Amino acid sequence: DLGCYQAGSRIPTPHLDRLAAQGARFTDAHSSSGVCTPSRYALLTGRHHWRDFHGIVNAFGPPVFRPGQLTLPAMLRQRGYATAAIGKWHLGWDWDAIRRPGVKPISTGKGGSVWGPDGFDWSQPIPGGPLARGFDHYFGDDVINFPPYCWIQDDRVVTAPDTQMDSAKWRAIKEGNWESRPGPMTSDWDPYQNLPTLTRRGVDYLRARRGSDRPFFLYFAFPSPHAPIIPNDAFDGKSRAGAFGDFVHETDDAVGQILRALEDSGHAENTMVLFSADNGPERYAYARDERYGHWSSHPLRGLKRDLYEGGHRVPFLVRWPGIVRPGTVCDALVSQVDIMATLAGIAGYDLPPNSAEDSHDLLPLLRGETAPVRTAHVHNTNANGYAIRAGDWVLILARDGYVSTRDRAWESRHKYSADDTAEVELYNLRVDLAQRHNVATAHPARVAELTALLQQLRAQGHSAPRLTLPRR
Secondary structure, three states: OOOOOOOOOOOOOHHHHHHHHHOEEEEEEEOOOOOHHHHHHHHHHOOOHHHOOOOOOOOOOOOOOOOOOOOHHHHHHHOOOEEEEEEEOOOOOOHHHHEOOOOOOEEOOOOOEEOOHHHEOOOOOOOOOHHHHOOOEEEEEEOOOOOOEOOEEOOEEOOOOOEEOOHHHOOOOOEOOOOOOOOEEOOOOOHHHHHHHHHHHHHHHHHOOOOOOOOEEEEEEOOOOOOOEOOOHHHOOOOOOHHHHHHHHHHHHHHHHHHHHHHHHOOHHHOOEEEEOOOOOOOOHHHHHHHHOOOOOOOOOOOOOOOOHHHOEOOEEEEOOOOOOOOEEEEEEEEHHHHHHHHHHHHOOOOOOOOOOOOOOOHHHHOOOOOOOOOEEEEEOOOOOEEEEEOOEEEEEOHHHHOOOOOHHHHHHOOOOOOOOOOEEEEEOOOOOOOOOOOHHHOHHHHHHHHHHHHHHHHHOOOOHHHHOOOO
8 A cells, every 4th residue: 555665556655655765665575474463473473373373363362372482572672672562462362361250251142152341350460461472561452343442551451341342332434344343342442542542652652762771672563454444534535545545544644653753762763663564455455446446455466364465465664774775675585474583683682493483584685685585485374275485486275365355356357367266376476476377287397396395394394594504
């Protein structure tokens, strides 16, 4: 959606465009998954999610981390950094620790059940969340469309939920559906205040760093533009892509506020800023393209959840004054899973063998070197579908790319090959970035080569160069 990636974007993103101009814009960057929880796990651990799990953490789900697993904030805290997480978490908590004994879920009358506000002792700390993963501080609501609908500060709720979620109490949604799971909520909960409140907290955290010599790591995880699509009224009509476009524009405005706060702190010239996203756009993108002429994945095929490039190729911007040359455009293959090894190298941390198993150090690329750091990447969203990228080629081993959001009529109008029965798809991205033409039958040797590479990377349990190459 960003103007710095799509010249014809109908959504103004001046702050993110300026961030790109002040640093490096990566054009071939990927999340670990086409959905959010797995991508966040990979970013914070340097390990591909598919080695451990698939799918997202459901409402009141347990943590996805392994016991004692090294995380990015824990690593930096060992190097003397203050660490904070603000915004979306969605990596699980130990909710069972605060369940009230003897209280049962509420029946929905359809064979299901949901937890009510009386099911938990909200006065107790909630274990297993950000503070257990290396963060000194957390503020957020876990997930914007999951219960509990309340603010959590560090490991305790700010105000205890006292009712059940009822979207009828909220202002009308501006696009799509609420997509909010049932569960406990505070009576005064207002989803429209989610992004503004988190932004203020991020601004306050950064301004409070003024005068401090202690290095810091802030993981600011936006709730937007994930559903529900709820731009505040001041942003209505600011884009030419409907309410979603307005929501992206409001997100860009929040980025601007955070960057200004960093400048106010006096640390802007000595701080790396990295911006990315956890997956491709939601299925509403089809209707948006038809109505407004704005394709959020342009020029790629696919959306959130997909193995096609549009499901996991994401924005990736890095500003680092004095190191990253302004206006850099890097076409090298990189992944969010590489952030951990990169920051470990910068912070002088020697990663142990049982951590960051898939993370590559991107520092040479940040310094302007052109030799590739990463030569392959495994794409995955669901247990039954994998893709392997190597060089210009990408192989998809899943029927129909395991695409659950596909709009056949839209793809036909845009001249994509159907591949309705294909369980093997092969594309050369150098000549077919949009993945319109499956050439698997024309290149059986390439299919065999990439299939073997995928099997090797999955079986050996790691892909990080430091674990593959002999130690000196």
